Amino acid sequence: MKLTLKIWRQANSKVKGKLFEYSISDVSPDMSFLEMMDVLNEELIQKGDDPIAFDHDCREGICGMCSMFINGQAHGPDRLVTTCQLHMRKFKDGDTITIEPFRANAFPVIKDLVVDRSSFERIQQAGGFISINTSGNTQDANSIPIEKNDADDAFDAATCIGCGACVASCKNASAMLFVSAKVSQYALLPQGKVEATNRVLNMVKQMDEEGFGNCTNTGACEVECPKGISLENIARMNREYLGASIKSK
Amino acid sequence: MKNLNSKVPKGPLADKWTTHKSNINLVSPANKRLIDIIVVGTGLAGASASATLAELGYNVKAFCFQDSPRRAHSIAAQGGINAAKNYQGDGDSTYRLFYDTIKGGDYRSREANVYRLAEVSSNIIDQCVAQGVPFARDYGGLLDNRSFGGVLVSRTFYAKGQTGQQLLLGAYSAMNRQIGRGKIKMYNRHEMMDIVIVDGKARGIISRNLINGNLERHSAHAIVIASGGYGNVFFLSTNAMGSNVSAGWKIHKKGAYFANPCFTQIHPTCIPVSGDHQSKLTLMSESLRNDGRIWVPKNIEDAKAIREGKLIPTEIIEKDRDYYLERRYPAFGNLVPRDVASRAAKERCDAGFGVNKTGEAVYLDFSSAIERYGKEEANVKGLDQNDSSLIKQLGQEVIKSKYGNLFQMYEKIIDQNPYETPMMIYPAVHYTMGGIWVDYNLMTSIPGCYCIGEANFSDHGANRLGASALMQGLADGYFVLPYTIGDYLSGDIRTGRISTETSEFKNAEENIKNQLEKLINNKGKNSVDYFHKKLGNVMWNKCGMSRNEKDLKEAIFEIIKLRQDFHKNINVPGTLDEFNEQLAKAMRVADFLELGELFAKDALARAESCGGHFREEFQTKEGEALRNDKSFNFVSVWEYKGKPSDANLIKERLHYEEIEVKTRSYK
Numbered sequence: 001m002k003l004t005l006k007i008w009r010q011a012n013s014k015v016k017g018k019l020f021e022y023s024i025s026d027v028s029p030d031m032s033f034l035e036m037m038d039v040l041n042e043e044l045i046q047k048g049d050d051p052i053a054f055d056h057d058c059r060e061g062i063c064g065m066c067s068m069f070i071n072g073q074a075h076g077p078d079r080l081v082t083t084c085q086l087h088m089r090k091f092k093d094g095d096t097i098t099i100e101p102f103r104a105n106a107f108p109v110i111k112d113l114v115v116d117r118s119s120f121e122r123i124q125q126a127g128g129f130i131s132i133n134t135s136g137n138t139q140d141a142n143s144i145p146i147e148k149n150d151a152d153d154a155f156d157a158a159t160c161i162g163c164g165a166c167v168a169s170c171k172n173a174s175a176m177l178f179v180s181a182k183v184s185q186y187a188l189l190p191q192g193k194v195e196a197t198n199r200v201l202n203m204v205k206q207m208d209e210e211g212f213g214n215c216t217n218t219g220a221c222e223v224e225c226p227k228g229i230s231l232e233n234i235a236r237m238n239r240e241y242l243g244a245s246i247k248s249k
Numbered sequence: 250m251k252n253l254n255s256k257v258p259k260g261p262l263a264d265k266w267t268t269h270k271s272n273i274n275l276v277s278p279a280n281k282r283l284i285d286i287i288v289v290g291t292g293l294a295g296a297s298a299s300a301t302l303a304e305l306g307y308n309v310k311a312f313c314f315q316d317s318p319r320r321a322h323s324i325a326a327q328g329g330i331n332a333a334k335n336y337q338g339d340g341d342s343t344y345r346l347f348y349d350t351i352k353g354g355d356y357r358s359r360e361a362n363v364y365r366l367a368e369v370s371s372n373i374i375d376q377c378v379a380q381g382v383p384f385a386r387d388y389g390g391l392l393d394n395r396s397f398g399g400v401l402v403s404r405t406f407y408a409k410g411q412t413g414q415q416l417l418l419g420a421y422s423a424m425n426r427q428i429g430r431g432k433i434k435m436y437n438r439h440e441m442m443d444i445v446i447v448d449g450k451a452r453g454i455i456s457r458n459l460i461n462g463n464l465e466r467h468s469a470h471a472i473v474i475a476s477g478g479y480g481n482v483f484f485l486s487t488n489a490m491g492s493n494v495s496a497g498w499k500i501h502k503k504g505a506y507f508a509n510p511c512f513t514q515i516h517p518t519c520i521p522v523s524g525d526h527q528s529k530l531t532l533m534s535e536s537l538r539n540d541g542r543i544w545v546p547k548n549i550e551d552a553k554a555i556r557e558g559k560l561i562p563t564e565i566i567e568k569d570r571d572y573y574l575e576r577r578y579p580a581f582g583n584l585v586p587r588d589v590a591s592r593a594a595k596e597r598c599d600a601g602f603g604v605n606k607t608g609e610a611v612y613l614d615f616s617s618a619i620e621r622y623g624k625e626e627a628n629v630k631g632l633d634q635n636d637s638s639l640i641k642q643l644g645q646e647v648i649k650s651k652y653g654n655l656f657q658m659y660e661k662i663i664d665q666n667p668y669e670t671p672m673m674i675y676p677a678v679h680y681t682m683g684g685i686w687v688d689y690n691l692m693t694s695i696p697g698c699y700c701i702g703e704a705n706f707s708d709h710g711a712n713r714l715g716a717s718a719l720m721q722g723l724a725d726g727y728f729v730l731p732y733t734i735g736d737y738l739s740g741d742i743r744t745g746r747i748s749t750e751t752s753e754f755k756n757a758e759e760n761i762k763n764q765l766e767k768l769i770n771n772k773g774k775n776s777v778d779y780f781h782k783k784l785g786n787v788m789w790n791k792c793g794m795s796r797n798e799k800d801l802k803e804a805i806f807e808i809i810k811l812r813q814d815f816h817k818n819i820n821v822p823g824t825l826d827e828f829n830e831q832l833a834k835a836m837r838v839a840d841f842l843e844l845g846e847l848f849a850k851d852a853l854a855r856a857e858s859c860g861g862h863f864r865e866e867f868q869t870k871e872g873e874a875l876r877n878d879k880s881f882n883f884v885s886v887w888e889y890k891g892k893p894s895d896a897n898l899i900k901e902r903l904h905y906e907e908i909e910v911k912t913r914s915y916k
Contacts, residue, residue, distance in 0.1 A: 012827065030523040032662075038528055038778070045776045045822050045831070053828055055316065057489040059529045061658065062414055063320040078661070085661050110460055111828040118437065121317055125429040129422035130381045134301040134727045136369070141378040142336060145390030155383035155408055158415060162319060191381045 001027040001088065004096040005040065007052055013108045013116075019098070029089035033076060034059060034066065036088055053112040061085040061226065064161030067168070068113055069100040074165035074224045082163060082226045102168035106175070106211045117164050119210035120178065126206035127199040128182045130191055150188050157184040159227045166221035166229075172213030177221040179207050180237035181229050187240050197244040204241055253506075253886060253899050256688040257361040262907045263343075266365045269689075270732055274739035281306035283745070284738055285469040287454055289441045289496050291318030291424070293417055293719055294702025295475030297726025300423035303432035305731060307738075310467055311424070311433055312456055314440045314491055314833070319421045322477060322489040323722060326413025327534035327655065329395060329405035330719040332370040337394050341402040343367045348908060350717060353399045353586050354682070354710020355860035355876060356910050357509070357884070359903065361689060362707045369728040370720055374406055376727055382419040384408050397715035398535055399586035399915070405716045410534050410655045416719055420726070439465075440833060441496045442761045444472060444503050444698065447753045451500075451698035455757050457765075459833060462826040464758050466749035470741045471697045471734055474500060475726070478681035478703040480513065482841045482848065483793075484785020486678035487519060487532040493837035494844050497685050497704050505693035506886045506899065508706035509683035510844065511852035514713055514861050515794050516679035517543075517590035520662055521610040530677040531662060533613070533655055535715040538583045540618035540648065541672070543590070545602040545611050547571040552602045562604070562612055562671050573597055577871075581915040588712045588861045588874075589915060591676035595794050596872060598675070605673050614671035619644030676794060680718060682709040682861065683851075686886045686901075690733035691725060699734060701725035706884065711860025768835045769825055773818035777835045780815045784808065784838070784845055792849050797865040801853040805846055809894070812842040846893040854898060857881045878910055 002025040010017025024040050031039070034056050041051035057065040066083045070076035076086045091097065099113065107115040132138065146154075158181070166177035183200050186192025192199070215234060222231045258269040276284065284307050288299045291313040299311040313321060333346040347367035351358060374392070378384065384406050385393040394403040408415040427433040438459040445453040445466075453468035479494035480486035501507045518533045546552045547569050554560035573593055575582045585593075594611050597603070604610050623644030627634045634640065645668050649656065659667045685693050685700040687707055693700050702722040709717065748754075791804035815838070823829040858867040858874035859881070867875040883900040890897050 028524055028526060031526050032528070035526045035528050039526060042776055042778060045820060048822070050822055051831060053830060057315055057320055057491050058322060058325045059490055060325055060487075060531045062325050062411070063315070063322070063489065064317075064324075065315060065320045080657065081661055085658065087661065087664070089664060114828060117316060121425075121428075121435075121437070124422070125425045129426040130379070131426060132379050132423075133304045134297070134376055134423070134731070136372040136376070136728055138375045138379040141334070141374045141384075142391045144378065146386055147390055148386050148388050151383055151386040151390075154381075155385075155415070158383050158408075158418060159411060161414075162317065185383065186381055189381050189383065191379060 001029065001091065001093040003027055003091065003094070006096065006098045007112070008100045009052070009112055010109050012111055017109065027088050029087065031088045032059070032084055033070070033086040033088065034084050053114045055114050056084055059084040062161060064163040067102045067115060067163060069102055069168055071098055074102065074168040075226050080226060080228055082161070102164050104167045104173035104212070106173065107164060107167065119212070120162055120164065120175070122210060123175070123179055123203055123206045124182065127202035130186065131195060144190055146189060154185045154188040157181045157188070157229065157233050160229050161227055163226065165224050165226060167212065169220040169224035170213065171218065171220070172216060174215045175207050175210070175212040176215040176234050176237070177225060177229055177231070179203050180233040183237045183240055184233040187236060196240060197247055200237060200240045200244045201248060253901055254688065255359065255901060256690060257359070258689065262361065262364050265361050266368055273732065273736035276735050276739050276742060278306050280742040282308070284308065284741060285310065286471050286473060286734070287467055287469040288312070288473045288475060289454065290321065290475035290477060290702070290704070292321035292323035292475065292477055292702060293413070293420055293722030294704070294726045295473070296321070296417065296420035296424050297723050298473055298475060298701060298730050299433055300420060300427055301727055301731045302734070303427035309427070309433045310436065310469065312436045312439045312441055314438065314459060316437050318424055318435065318437070319418060321417065322492055323417045323719070324414045325489065326719055327410040327532065328397065328536040329407035329412045329716040330373065330416060330723070331397070331404050331714070331716045332374045332406060332720065333367055333404060334371050334374060336392060337403045339402045341404050345402065346370060346404065349400045350708065350714060351710065351908055352913055353714035354712055355874070355913055356710065356878070356882070356905070357512070357859055357903065358708055358710030359884070360905050360908065365729065366708050366721060366724050369724045372728055373720060373723045377416060377419050380419040380423060382408065382415050384415070395536055396539055396584065398538060398584045398590070399581070399714045407536065410536070410652060413719060416723065420723070441499070442836070443499050443757050444695070445753050445757045446503055446695065447747070447751065450696045452747050453749060453754060455754070455761050460828050462829065464761060466754045466758060468747035468749045468754070470738055470744060470747065471699065473730065474685065474698065474700045474704055475702045476704050478684070479841070479844060480678045480681055482784065482845050483678040483788045484781050485522065485527060485530050485789070487516060487530050490529060493840065495837050495840045497700070498840040498844055500685065500693060500695060500698055502889050504695045504889070505698060505700070506686035506888055507684070507847060508686035508884050508886050509711070509851065510848045510887065511792065511855060511862055512682035512711050512860065513678060514587055514680040514682060515591045515676045517587055517594055517676050518613060518674045519677035519679070520659065521605055521673055521675040522607065531658065532677070532679060533659065533672065533674060535587065537613060537652060537655065540651070541583065541613040541615050542572055542617055543574050543583055543594070543611055543613055544570045544572045545597045545604060549601050552604060555604050556606060556608060571602070578915045585915045586712055586714060591794060592863060594676055610673040610675045612671040613674045615648055615667070616671070619648055619668070622647035680713055682706065682711060682713055686884070690736065691730050692733070692737065697737060699730060701730055711862055764836070765825055765832065768819060768821045769823070769832060771819050771821065773820045775818050776820055777831055777838050780811065780819065781838045781841070783811055784842060787811070788845055788848070792852055795863045795865050796852050798853065801849050804849040805853070805894070808842065808846045808849065815839065815842055843893050847887060847896055850893065850896065851885055851887065854885060855881060876912070
């Protein structure tokens with residue numbers, strides 16, 4: 001396949017960026033999107049140009065490091081995959097592909113397609129945990145039976161990879177899907193109930209401070225989420241938040 | 250030769266760890282506040298260690314090259330984590346887990362370390378559940394288990410095909426709590442460039458900020474290396490793109506011994522290579538072998554027809570299929586250990602029975618499991634067991650609930666529906682059992698420098714059993730290191746803060762700066778990947794699934810040549826003071842080019858076959874590995890002497906008190 005790529009180039013967070021056009025040929029449909037980018041970068045290096053910076057690591061769709069806004073969609077046109085698992089067979093010979101970074105005020109660009117998602121880190125640090133020390137003396141794992149449905153729902157929420165596609169897809173750049181996934185996981189488990197009130201209040205507070213937008217329930221986040229995290233989690237977080245606001249002193 | 254003391258405590262095997270914990274020195278809570286510890290790497294081992302050390306009161310500085318600790322490659326572990334809980338009542342025990350691990354490692358691991366690992370394994374599950382890790386449960390609300398290769402019990406705890414993710418997020422959440430409290434200072438997008446040794450003790454590191462290129466000095470009273478394995482020396486592996494050996498290699502060059510570098514695990518169930526553009530390989534969890542049956546056509550003509558696209562696998566009738574693992578190993582069947590399964594696949598493909606275009610793939614078939622589960626479901630629901638389309642549909646639903654994400658991943662990559670047609674798989678480099686040598690306390694041969702998780706050598710011998718890597722990472726980080734490090738640090742309570750304004754720090758930084766400048770100013774003609782791919786080719790073809798003297802000697806020669814070529818002709822674009830992935834990668838590949846040579850040298854020196862190390866000269870008539878306990882019952886411990894070819898071999902003899910050393914058989 002022969003493709004035209006329009007790629008966002010930006011040297012760092014302080015300067016302005018713009019789209020540059022590149023063409024690439026001999027793209028195999030079996031290549032992953034990032035392998036296509038590797039080929040382009042090798043060509044750029046050979047020509048003495050600066051290769052395009054993009055985040056990636058595990059390349060099997062689980063680390064959440066890769067991003068890219070491809071043709072107006074986070075992680076590209078395929079559903080339930082990250083960019084690293086997107087394959088070139090989803091494109092046609094002669095296509096023009098526009099590649100941009102995940103855009104949000106809370107995700108400043110570091111270089112080209114690489115953004116700073118440390119705002120997600122700070123939200124987790126505000127309450128995304130159960131306060132329990134390592135001791136080796138916690139109770140036996142089977143002394144807390146958990147209803148299978150709750151365990152499965154908690155697991156589904158916990159599969160969020162923290163990539164930020166929800167934020168990039170949202171017209172308000174809201175982080176509600178991400179935050180609600182973590183809140184839900186713990187809210188559904190008995191171990192997490194003890195500090196549920198503080199958790200939701202603290203995490204939402206931090207989310208607001210980071211400059212993420214509000215949720216207007218358009219649901220774009222759920223559609224673009226590579227892990228299929230459900231909007232139900234947002235509803236659950238809203239319920240938790242309301243309850244916690246009433247209860248808190 | 251320096252003295253090699255493994256510091257295994259005296260006394261009966263089952264009491265060693267308890268006795269040792271009661272006898273080692275402690276640091277008081279007030280003094281812990283005065284002590285700094287650096288942890289490099291935030292996978293299961295590094296994250297669990299950072300969190301636990303911070304909970305104890307130490308000041309922790311943690312480093313990872315990714316943009317978040319949660320992205321370390323432990324996240325990609327799929328199948329599960331072992332623990333001797335015996336929840337299934339199938340005869341499991343600490344001893345049995347210990348025994349299976351030693352046997353699985355082909356009697357090349359240290360007995361006392363492995364016993365301790367088995368002993369703390371059940372604490373890990375308790376700890377993780379308390380943290381909110383959502384393990385799979387059955388309808389009674391209790392934890393579910395599954396079976397993994399090389400064992401006859403079900404002791405593997407799991408969270409669908411994302412166990413590593415859930416465990417790492419658990420450890421990461423514990424870290425977050427401590428970051429929030431200020432007890433851990435987290436350095437994301439930072440890479441360790443070198444260790445700093447002051448008066449013979451590990452006292453700090455030089456790190457590089459990957460966003461702006463700044464070199465930074467960090468001091469501490471102890472350094473913990475938890476940087477994972479070095480499978481990427483093969484270029485193609487199931488490791489993450491950034492996984493590297495550099496932290497381990499840098500401490501090796503400063504005095505830490507490297508043990509058994511040639512012990513590499515080639516995982517039998519990976520998605521086959523599709524072409525030259527391939528950047529990495531994807532694993533399909535070993536748990537699939539619980540339900541999948543591995544086969545190739547019995548007739549070579551059928552295999553040829555499949556390769557040419559004239560025949561499809563579902564058209565081959567049962568009697569024309571060779572379920573070679575079930576044929577060769579009736580007792581363990583499809584659940585033989587990884588090294589055995591990988592070699593058997595290679596044997597069939599080398600003999601011409603491979604089933605994809607390249608001839609390097611075998612089938613992993615779920616049709617019998619789909620039928621079996623379908624009938625079970627129909628029976629439970631009182632439906633017609635003779636309706637084959639209904640059975641298939643019900644069976645597929647069960648398979649989906651067990652392995653849904655893996656099947657989806659396969660379909661996305663290969664563009665075939667594995668519910669309808671068998672998966673194609675082939676072995677790929679997955680894990681490195683070898684690593685930095687540590688004593689019983691997990692301390693390297695540099696005082697004050699520890700090494701945990703996959704980065705060390707200690708627990709898996711010559712072959713690791715499935716679901717044991719997660720166990721070891723968390724055992725080291727949660728339950729072993731936090732005790733043993735206190736014994737060393739108790740001597741440091743009066744040291745006070747360590748200055749970074751000393752000549753040791755200055756020289757180390759200067760040295761790194763020179764290396765970086767040399768790379769960026771070289772402006773040669775070939776990219777980093779060019780050299781990395783070449784190295785990978787040599788490693789895979791000559792130090793891969795089977796090895797022989799001639800190939801290994803050639804490999805050493807070729808790697809030395811390639812290394813010289815690298816330093817002469819490398820082209821690193823960009824500048825030193827910006828986000829520059831090529832530069833970071835060039836530093837890592839430079840280290841791989843040195844490690845690769847030691848790897849081949851180690852494989853050459855070990856003139857026996859054991860576990861994942863298969864020397865063609867040493868095999869039985871049936872093609873099984875032939876171990877030589879008389880001459881090679883030791884850990885190969887390498888001391889750095891200026892360059893890999895001059896490395897000095899020290900032997901740590903292995904003694905087994907509680908276990909009878911036997912020929913490993915899964916027949």
